[in-house]
Amino acid sequence: MAQAIEVRGLRKAFGRKRVVDDLDFSVSRGEVFALLGPNGAGKTTTISILTTLTTADAGTAHVAGFDTKTQPSEVQRRISLTGQSAAVDDALTGMENVVMFARLSGLSRADSARRAAELIARFDLMESSTRVVRTFSGGMRRRLDLAVSFVVTPEVLFLDEPTTGLDTRSRRDLWDLIRTIAAAGTTVFLTTQYLEEADQLADRIAVLHDGRIAALGTPTELKSRIGGDTVELHDREGNLVREIPTDGGVADLRRALDQLDQDGEDGVVTLRRPTLDDVFLAVTTSSVSEERA
Numbered sequence: 001m002a003q004a005i006e007v008r009g010l011r012k013a014f015g016r017k018r019v020v021d022d023l024d025f026s027v028s029r030g031e032v033f034a035l036l037g038p039n040g041a042g043k044t045t046t047i048s049i050l051t052t053l054t055t056a057d058a059g060t061a062h063v064a065g066f067d068t069k070t071q072p073s074e075v076q077r078r079i080s081l082t083g084q085s086a087a088v089d090d091a092l093t094g095m096e097n098v099v100m101f102a103r104l105s106g107l108s109r110a111d112s113a114r115r116a117a118e119l120i121a122r123f124d125l126m127e128s129s130t131r132v133v134r135t136f137s138g139g140m141r142r143r144l145d146l147a148v149s150f151v152v153t154p155e156v157l158f159l160d161e162p163t164t165g166l167d168t169r170s171r172r173d174l175w176d177l178i179r180t181i182a183a184a185g186t187t188v189f190l191t192t193q194y195l196e197e198a199d200q201l202a203d204r205i206a207v208l209h210d211g212r213i214a215a216l217g218t219p220t221e222l223k224s225r226i227g228g229d230t231v232e233l234h235d236r237e238g239n240l241v242r243e244i245p246t247d248g249g250v251a252d253l254r255r256a257l258d259q260l261d262q263d264g265e266d267g268v269v270t271l272r273r274p275t276l277d278d279v280f281l282a283v284t285t286s287s288v289s290e291e292r293a
Contacts, residue, residue, distance in 0.1 A: 002028070002029050002065075003026045003027065003028060003029070003062075004027050004028060004029045004030075004031070004063070004064060004155065004156050004187035005025075005026060005027035005033070005050065005061070005062070005063050005156065005187070005189065006026045006060075006061070006062040007023050007024060007025050007026065007050075007059070007060070007061045007062075008024055008059055008060050008061075009022055009023075009024065009058060009059035009060065010022070010023040010024075010046070010049065010056050010058070010059035010060070010061055011023075011056060011057050011058040011059050012042075012045055012049060012054070012056050012057050013057055018211055019040075019042045019045045019211050020042045020045050020046055020049070020056070020211045021042075021210065021211035021212050022059070022212065023042075023046065023059070023211075023212070023213060024213070025206055025213060025216060027187060027189060027204075028187075029155075029185075029187055030182065030185055030186075030187055031182075031187055031188075031203045031204065032178070032182045032187075032188045032190065032201050032202050032203050033187075033188070033189050033190065033202060033203065033204055033205075033206070034190045034191070034192060034197075034198035034201065034202035034204075034205045034206070035047075035189070035190070035191045035205075035206050035208060036191075036192065036193075036195065036198055036205060036206070036207045036208065036276075036280065037207060037208030037209060037284070038193075038209070038284055039193075041208040041209055041210065041211065041284075042208050042210075042211040043160075043161075043191040043208055044160060044191065046191075046208070047081070047158055047160050047189070047191060049061055049068060050063055050068060050158065050189070051063075051068075051075075051076075051079060051081045051158055052068050052072040052075050052076055053081075055068075055069055056068075056069065063075045063078070063079060063156055064078040064079065064155045064156055066078070078154060078155040078156060079154050079155065079156045079157070079158060080149035080150065080152075080154040080156075080157050080158070081149070081157075081158040081160070082142075082145045082146060082149050082157070082158070082159050082160065082162055083160045087145060087148075088133050088141065088144050088145060088148060089133065090132065090133045090134040091132060091133075091134070092132065092133060093129065093130050093131060093132055093133070094120060094125050094128055094129045094130070094131065094133060094136070094140075094144050094147075095116055095117075095120055095129040095130060097133060097144060097148060098115070098116035098119050098120060098144070098147055098148055098151065099112045099113060099116045101148040101151045102115050102116055102151045105151050105152050107151070115151060119147040119148075119150055119151070120147065122147070122150075123143040123144070123146055123147040123177065124143060125140065125143055125144060125147065128140055137170065138165055138166050138167070138170055139166055139167070139169070139170025139171075139173055139174065142162060142163070142166065142170070142174055143173075143174070143177065145162075146162075146174075146177060146181075150181075153186065154186060155186065155187065156186070156187045156188075156189060157181060157186050157187070157188050157189070158189045159178070159188060159189070159190045159191070160191050161191055161192055161193060162174060162178075162190070162192075163175075163192070163194065163197060164193075171194075171197070175197065175200055175201055178190075178201055179201065188201075190202065195275070195276040195277055195280055196276070198219070198276060199219050199275075199276050202219060203218065204216070204217060204218050205217065205218070205219060205222060205276070207222075207279065207280060207283050207284065209283060209284045214283035214284060215279060215283040219276060222276065222279045223273070223274040223275065223276065223278070223279060224274070225279070225282075226274040226278045226279055226282060228245065228246050228247040228249075228252070228274075229246050229247075229253070229271050229272065229273050229274075230243050230244065230245050230246065230271070230272045231243070231244045231246060231253065231256040231257065231260070231269060231270075231271060231272075232269070232270045232271070232272050233260060233265055233267045233268070233269055234267050234268045234269075234270065235267045235268075236267065236268070238268075241265070241267055242260070242265065244256040244259060244260070253271070257269065
């Protein structure tokens, strides 16, 4: 499958601090790819390089088949970026914002109006299209941000922590929009600090730590590296009393329960499966990352 993003040996330093350190990864066309990492891990710097906002010190990055350093204008024509804060004009209405971006993209007045109407409907902004943006909720502003990003349908959509500051309902609404966008064929490159978000949306996930990729794979692959299911015993107050690791199979689960019974344990038994939280904590521990390196 053709690659929408191809990164090899990418490095970037600010002063003596190397923020991106020898990154290697690729993203297939039509894939949803999530980049995770703690603050300062290099997520936003990586997106800045891929979207031509800054240049790498070493290595190469190709987006939609073009080199971000030597062919930035070709890359820019094929991507859209939605950052951590809404880039729309608070003094204009929702419709006026989309029309303005359409005109800036080179569409005629009539085509701009037609495209704006399509996008306002697609991103569920019809009822608020005549309101000024300063009256919008966080979720509405995010949908408007995505709408203007699609004035010209991008080959690759970059979302830099798009749900930061949104409530649970608005976040889930935005997840549905991202799934729809990806299903229509646009490659989505997502950075987020919400592990559940990556688990729900991403086909594959890379975890950054100290500028390097500490883990890469599908959500299922990453969670399987942590181990199998764990049988947990809680007392009547909900306190964890005992844990018994298992391989997740029926026979091993039965063994764990039999062991609790033989030991005369009493309480409430639950089954805990590995989560991305477990993965994140494991691979962003300095000793683990140094060992992997």
